[in-house]
Amino acid sequence: MVKTRGLIEARKKLGNVDRIIDNMLRKKKKIKIFESGCGYGRLIMDLVLKYGNRIDVVGMNFKKNHGGLEKMISNALKEKIILKEELKKIKLPKIIYGDAGEKIPLKTGSIDLVLSQTSVYLYKNKMNFFREVGRVLTKEGVGLITYPGSKKIPKEFQPLLKIYKKGKQISFDSFIKSFKNIRLFKNKEGWPAIEIKKANFDFGLELEAAINVNHLDKKLFGVQSIYYVK
Ligand SMILES: C[S@@+](CC[C@H](N)C(=O)[O-])C[C@H]1O[C@@H](n2cnc3c(N)ncnc32)[C@H](O)[C@@H]1O
Numbered sequence: 001m002v003k004t005r006g007l008i009e010a011r012k013k014l015g016n017v018d019r020i021i022d023n024m025l026r027k028k029k030k031i032k033i034f035e036s037g038c039g040y041g042r043l044i045m046d047l048v049l050k051y052g053n054r055i056d057v058v059g060m061n062f063k064k065n066h067g068g069l070e071k072m073i074s075n076a077l078k079e080k081i082i083l084k085e086e087l088k089k090i091k092l093p094k095i096i097y098g099d100a101g102e103k104i105p106l107k108t109g110s111i112d113l114v115l116s117q118t119s120v121y122l123y124k125n126k127m128n129f130f131r132e133v134g135r136v137l138t139k140e141g142v143g144l145i146t147y148p149g150s151k152k153i154p155k156e157f158q159p160l161l162k163i164y165k166k167g168k169q170i171s172f173d174s175f176i177k178s179f180k181n182i183r184l185f186k187n188k189e190g191w192p193a194i195e196i197k198k199a200n201f202d203f204g205l206e207l208e209a210a211i212n213v214n215h216l217d218k219k220l221f222g223v224q225s226i227y228y229v230k
Pocket residue numbers: 001002003004005006036037038039040060061062063066067098099100101116117118119120122123124
């Protein structure tokens with residue numbers, strides 16, 4: 001599992017992250033960024049090095065052994081994106097742990113930018129994660145998230161986000177069309193990504209099942225989440 005994607009990958013997967021941050025920093029002295037599923041923290045490190053103390057960053061991983069500050073620093077030193085003597089000068093982020101699909105443990109309306117690349121495909125309750133993103137964002141905030149998909153998962157577990165309405169499967173795209181402040185867009189790699197703005201989403205969905213394919217086959221990674229409209 002790749003855990004070292006940084007700003008270069010984020011630009012391809014999520015859009016022009018730097019331009020969004022630059023625009024936000026024109027209106028605000030300091031902004032708060034949350035990355036869900038930060039892995040070894042390469043993106044966070046790239047952003048901290050670029051924006052210094054104008055950004056406050058919180059990263060989240062599922063478990064401590066998935067990556068923390070130590071891993072972030074050792075990886076940054078190994079990849080030579082920072083020198084040991086420079087470490088003292090940078091403001092290190094906070095890394096928290098838990099299931100972001102259950103709860104993002106941050107205050108309502110406290111985050112200007114939520115980023116998440118290749119992580120939501122591993123969450124059981126993906127729709128609740130989107131609801132949580134809408135909750136933690138500030139009024140002017142934006143959330144950019146890679147759409148939960150994986151080419152490597154067998155057909156019977158695709159798509160990883162399945163929604164049923166009155167006995168028929170409907171696409172995520174058509175489901176979210178009736179909701180404001182959540183939309184799909186095509187990223188530079190030609191894959192769908194999700195943009196979320198401040199909202200108090202009530203999707204009216206029930207999570208019927210979540211199948212972790214990794215439990216069935218250790219070589220595979222992904223969780224299929226099946227919902228129905230209540
Ligand atoms: C494939 S790695 C990607 C890491 C990084 N974003 C990258 O692209 O290099 C997936 C990350 O998602 C995190 N993750 C998995 N399930 C999660 C959950 N339910 N809530 C929060 N983070 C989760 C893992 O801890 C892991 O760091």
